[in-house]
Amino acid sequence: MFCQYWLIYASSVLAINLHNNKDQSNSLNSPEPFNAFRNPSSGGFLEISTSMSLSTTTTTDIITLDASGWTQGCTCHHSPKNFMKNSDFLAYSLYISANCDCSYYRKGQPKWDGSCICDYTSESFEFETDYLNYINYLVEHCYCIEQCVCTTGHETCCPACECITGLELCCPECKCLTGTEICCEKCYCETGTEACCKDCFCLTGTEACCFDCHCLTGLESCCQDCFCLTGTEACCDDCKCLTGLESCCDDCECILGTEACCQDCYCLLGTEFCCDTCECLTGLELCCDDCKCLTGLESCCDQCECILGTELCCDQCECITGNELCCQSCECITGLEICCQECKCITGMEICCDQCECLTGNEACCQTCSCITGLESCCDDCECLTGTETCCDQCECLTGLETCCDICECITGDELCCKECFCLTGLEICCSICQCLTGTEACCDECECLTGKEICCDDCQCITGDEICCDMCQCITGLEFCCDECECKTGMEICCDECECITGQEFCCEDCLCIYGYELCCDICECITGQEGCCDECECLTGEETCCDECECLTGLEFCCQECECLTGDEFCCDECECLTGDEVCCDECLCLTGTETCCDICECITGDEVCCDECWCLTGTETCCDTCECITGNEICCDMCDCITGIEPCCDICECYTGTELCCDECECLTGTETCCKSCECITGTESCCDECVCLTGNELCCKECECITGTESCCDECECITGEELCCDQCECVNGDESCCDQCECETGEEECCDQCECETGEEECCQPCPEAEIENEIQGNENIDMVYDIEILVDDSLSKELKECIDSVN
Structure with missing residues (x-):
C-alpha cells in the first residue's frame, strides 16, 4: 500500500532540489537561469523559497489570499517572499498583468519579450518589475510544465481523453460498466454494491441492498445465525476445535502439534x-x-x-509390475512386463502372445477377424456400410453419395440419384405430398403424433408418459404417470419392488459389492454423503441425508428447509418468487419476452408467431403476420429472390460450391477428401480415402511411420519428453513444482514448495516474503538529493536505493 501511495504521489508532484544561491543580479535582457523552487510542501503546492528575495523589496508583510483573490489594487512592489503560497503569488501576478502598468519602476523599459525559458528566478533580475513582467509572460504565453502521461484523465497537460471509467474530468459521456460511474443514470445490478442499484440479487449476503440473506460462511453482515464450521465465524458460540486457532476454542485436538492450545500432541x-x-x-x-x-x-x-x-x-x-529389479517371476497383467512368460492376450499387442482375441480386426496377431470398416488387414470380405470401403463390391445406398450406388434410397430428397424422395419436412424439392411429423409443415393436413404436443394430433404415441394424448405409455424411468410396471435400474423408481444392486445405495438392495466403502451393505465405510448405512455422523449438504437434523437451504428443494431462495418459482418453500419466464407458479407479473408467457398481455414480437403480436419481424417468411420477408435460405414461401448459399435453393441459377454435392456445382473445395468432385484432399487423420501421406500426431495413424513422443506411452516411441517425471520412459525429469518423485532440487517460486527453504519475492504477497519497510522507503525518497524530477515511479530505481526499496517498487509495477 505504501508503494502504491508513492506511485500516485510521485506522478503528480514536481520535486526539484535546492541549489546554492548566486550573488549576481542580471539585467532584463541577460538573466541567468536559476531554480527558485524547493521540494513540495505538506499541502502539495510548489512554494517559492523564502530565503530568496528581490533587491527592491519594500515590505516584509506576509500576504494570504482568500477565495476572492487579490483585492489591493495595482501595488507593484510585492515579491514572492511576501506571499504564503506560490498560488497566491501567481494570482497576484495575473491581476497585475491584466489590470496594472508596473513598467514605471523601470522608467519605460519594455516588458519581457524573450523566449519561454521557464527556470529564471527573482534573483536573476535587477528589478522586481522585470521579474513580474517575466512571470506574467510565462503565464500568458508559455507552457512550463514538464511532459506527463495521460493515464487517469485528470492531468492538466492532457488533450481529450477516452471515457472508460466515467471518473475522468474531461468526459462528457461514459460507458456504464460497473454501475459506479458518475455519468450513469441506469446500470445493471449484479453484485448489489453499485451506486445506481435499487434492487439486487442477494447472493453472498454482503450486498448493500440486501435485507435477508443466507448465513453460509458466518461472515455475512446480515447474519444473525450461522453454521459454525471452522470456528472463526463471527456468529459462532460453539465450534469444533480442529486446528487450535479457532477463537471459540478452549480445548483442541492436537493433530499437527503446532496448535496454540496443545499441551499434548x-x-x-x-x-x-x-x-x-x-x-x-x-x-x-x-x-x-x-x-x-x-x-x-x-x-x-x-x-x-x-x-x-x-x-x-x-x-x-514383491513382483507386481514386472519392472522391479529384484524380480525373477511376476504376474503377467498387461503383457508388457519384462518378467512375463505367460500373459493374457487382450489387445493383441502383448509381446508374450502367440494367440489373441480378434476384437477390432486390427490386432497384429489376428488371423481371422470381423470386417467392420473394410480397412482391416485380415479381411477379404467386408461389410459395406458407407459404400466407401476399399473392399466393397456392393454397398447399401443410404445417402445417395456412395460411389457404388446405382439406385439409392431417397431420404432427404436432395440425393443425386433420387427420382422419388421421402417428404419429411414438406420443403423438399421433389415433394408434392409430405409426412407430417411436427404438425407445422406447410404441406400437412394431418401429422404423426410423436410428442403429443403437435397441433394436428388427435392420437399420439405414448413414449415418455408426459404426452397430453396418452392413455398408455412405455415405463422406462418409472416416473411416467401412466406406468404400473417399470424397469428397476437405479432402485429409485416408484414402481419398483426389486432392483439391481449396482452402487449399493439403492433402497431395495440387501446384498451389494463394497466398492467405495460407503455402500449400505458394507461394515466399514467413509461417511461422505450422509446416506451410508454405517455412518453415525455426516455433513448435511443437500438436506436429503438421512442422518441430518439441520441442513443448508440452497435450492429450496431440501426436505429440511423452512426458508429458501425463490429463484424458479417451483420451490416448495416459496411464497414469493421472481417472475422470469412467466411460467412460475408464484408469479403475478412477468417479463413478456417470447409472447408465450401466461401472464403477458403485451409482448415483444420476435418470431411473429407470438399470440400477443400485432406486428412482427419477417425473418423466415413463415410468420403469420408477414406480407414480405427476407430471403435467406431460398425456401421461404414469400421469396421471389434469394441468396444462393447451398445451391439447392429453387430461386438460384448460380451457387457457391462448398461440399461438392450442390446440384449447380462443377467444381468444389476438397476439405475432407470424401467429396465426389475431389481429386486431392488434405490428409489430417490419415484415414481419408484420398490420402497417401498424413500428419503423425499420436502414432496410431495407419499412414504413420514416425510420431511425436509426448507422453511416452505411444507405441511408436523409443524416447519421450520427461514432463511430470512419471513417464515410463523417463530417467530424468524437470523439477517444476518440487513435487515430482524424481526431483532432488526444485525452483522456489511461490515459497510453498515442499523442497524450498527460501523463496523469491516476486509479487510481495508470498507467505515467505517480508513486507516492504514503509519508514525506510519514505526516508530514502524524501532524503535522496539525487532525485530531481519524479514523473514515473521507475525513475526512483537507481543505484543509490536499497535492494528492499527496489523490490518494493518492482512489485508495484
Missing part, C-alpha cells in the same frame, strides 16, 4: 514443538532413533521392506 513428523519422542514413519523425522524402513532411503535403516523393488536395502521384493 501426536508426534507424527518429528518437527512438532510439543514432541519429545515421535513415531518414525519415513525415517526422516528429527526425533527418530528407530524407524520403519519403507522406501530404503531412510537414514536410520539397515533393513527395509521391499515393496517397489527399487529400495537400496532390498534383497527380496
Whole structure:
C-alpha cells in the first residue's frame, strides 16, 4: 500500500532540489537561469523559497489570499517572499498583468519579450518589475510544465481523453460498466454494491441492498445465525476445535502439534514443538532413533521392506509390475512386463502372445477377424456400410453419395440419384405430398403424433408418459404417470419392488459389492454423503441425508428447509418468487419476452408467431403476420429472390460450391477428401480415402511411420519428453513444482514448495516474503538529493536505493 501511495504521489508532484544561491543580479535582457523552487510542501503546492528575495523589496508583510483573490489594487512592489503560497503569488501576478502598468519602476523599459525559458528566478533580475513582467509572460504565453502521461484523465497537460471509467474530468459521456460511474443514470445490478442499484440479487449476503440473506460462511453482515464450521465465524458460540486457532476454542485436538492450545500432541513428523519422542514413519523425522524402513532411503535403516523393488536395502521384493529389479517371476497383467512368460492376450499387442482375441480386426496377431470398416488387414470380405470401403463390391445406398450406388434410397430428397424422395419436412424439392411429423409443415393436413404436443394430433404415441394424448405409455424411468410396471435400474423408481444392486445405495438392495466403502451393505465405510448405512455422523449438504437434523437451504428443494431462495418459482418453500419466464407458479407479473408467457398481455414480437403480436419481424417468411420477408435460405414461401448459399435453393441459377454435392456445382473445395468432385484432399487423420501421406500426431495413424513422443506411452516411441517425471520412459525429469518423485532440487517460486527453504519475492504477497519497510522507503525518497524530477515511479530505481526499496517498487509495477 505504501508503494502504491508513492506511485500516485510521485506522478503528480514536481520535486526539484535546492541549489546554492548566486550573488549576481542580471539585467532584463541577460538573466541567468536559476531554480527558485524547493521540494513540495505538506499541502502539495510548489512554494517559492523564502530565503530568496528581490533587491527592491519594500515590505516584509506576509500576504494570504482568500477565495476572492487579490483585492489591493495595482501595488507593484510585492515579491514572492511576501506571499504564503506560490498560488497566491501567481494570482497576484495575473491581476497585475491584466489590470496594472508596473513598467514605471523601470522608467519605460519594455516588458519581457524573450523566449519561454521557464527556470529564471527573482534573483536573476535587477528589478522586481522585470521579474513580474517575466512571470506574467510565462503565464500568458508559455507552457512550463514538464511532459506527463495521460493515464487517469485528470492531468492538466492532457488533450481529450477516452471515457472508460466515467471518473475522468474531461468526459462528457461514459460507458456504464460497473454501475459506479458518475455519468450513469441506469446500470445493471449484479453484485448489489453499485451506486445506481435499487434492487439486487442477494447472493453472498454482503450486498448493500440486501435485507435477508443466507448465513453460509458466518461472515455475512446480515447474519444473525450461522453454521459454525471452522470456528472463526463471527456468529459462532460453539465450534469444533480442529486446528487450535479457532477463537471459540478452549480445548483442541492436537493433530499437527503446532496448535496454540496443545499441551499434548501426536508426534507424527518429528518437527512438532510439543514432541519429545515421535513415531518414525519415513525415517526422516528429527526425533527418530528407530524407524520403519519403507522406501530404503531412510537414514536410520539397515533393513527395509521391499515393496517397489527399487529400495537400496532390498534383497527380496514383491513382483507386481514386472519392472522391479529384484524380480525373477511376476504376474503377467498387461503383457508388457519384462518378467512375463505367460500373459493374457487382450489387445493383441502383448509381446508374450502367440494367440489373441480378434476384437477390432486390427490386432497384429489376428488371423481371422470381423470386417467392420473394410480397412482391416485380415479381411477379404467386408461389410459395406458407407459404400466407401476399399473392399466393397456392393454397398447399401443410404445417402445417395456412395460411389457404388446405382439406385439409392431417397431420404432427404436432395440425393443425386433420387427420382422419388421421402417428404419429411414438406420443403423438399421433389415433394408434392409430405409426412407430417411436427404438425407445422406447410404441406400437412394431418401429422404423426410423436410428442403429443403437435397441433394436428388427435392420437399420439405414448413414449415418455408426459404426452397430453396418452392413455398408455412405455415405463422406462418409472416416473411416467401412466406406468404400473417399470424397469428397476437405479432402485429409485416408484414402481419398483426389486432392483439391481449396482452402487449399493439403492433402497431395495440387501446384498451389494463394497466398492467405495460407503455402500449400505458394507461394515466399514467413509461417511461422505450422509446416506451410508454405517455412518453415525455426516455433513448435511443437500438436506436429503438421512442422518441430518439441520441442513443448508440452497435450492429450496431440501426436505429440511423452512426458508429458501425463490429463484424458479417451483420451490416448495416459496411464497414469493421472481417472475422470469412467466411460467412460475408464484408469479403475478412477468417479463413478456417470447409472447408465450401466461401472464403477458403485451409482448415483444420476435418470431411473429407470438399470440400477443400485432406486428412482427419477417425473418423466415413463415410468420403469420408477414406480407414480405427476407430471403435467406431460398425456401421461404414469400421469396421471389434469394441468396444462393447451398445451391439447392429453387430461386438460384448460380451457387457457391462448398461440399461438392450442390446440384449447380462443377467444381468444389476438397476439405475432407470424401467429396465426389475431389481429386486431392488434405490428409489430417490419415484415414481419408484420398490420402497417401498424413500428419503423425499420436502414432496410431495407419499412414504413420514416425510420431511425436509426448507422453511416452505411444507405441511408436523409443524416447519421450520427461514432463511430470512419471513417464515410463523417463530417467530424468524437470523439477517444476518440487513435487515430482524424481526431483532432488526444485525452483522456489511461490515459497510453498515442499523442497524450498527460501523463496523469491516476486509479487510481495508470498507467505515467505517480508513486507516492504514503509519508514525506510519514505526516508530514502524524501532524503535522496539525487532525485530531481519524479514523473514515473521507475525513475526512483537507481543505484543509490536499497535492494528492499527496489523490490518494493518492482512489485508495484
